[in-house]
Amino acid sequence: MGYAGECNGCGKCCIGTTWNPNEQKLVTVYCENLILADTPGKSQATLCAVHKTRKLGMKVMFYTGDGSGSYQGQCLSIYPRTQDAVPPECSYQWNSKDKQPRWSIGYAPSLGNLISEIY
């Protein structure tokens, strides 16, 4: 058993941090399907526009907030799996005697770096 609970819509798992080689800096990227109702990280701050039809591994684009960059990613619709970390704002509770995976700034489960481990 890994995580228990329900999503609070903080949106952090559909937002990533990645390296922009043109600007030589880390940038925040947002899934094209993420609807921001409030500041990400707050409870119920976001919605997924395709929540009912999303699929594991579905290709999605991630964009920087100012639109200057775009990145291909994949939806990890079954997040969080036992091997996933969750952000501090997440409402899922770790429910295992095993060590919980740790979240960090570069951790981006929606960007496909973890999903590539499945396929």
Ligand code: SF4
């Ligand atoms: S498509 Fe997937 S990654 Fe994009 S907002 Fe919806 S749940 Fe998040």
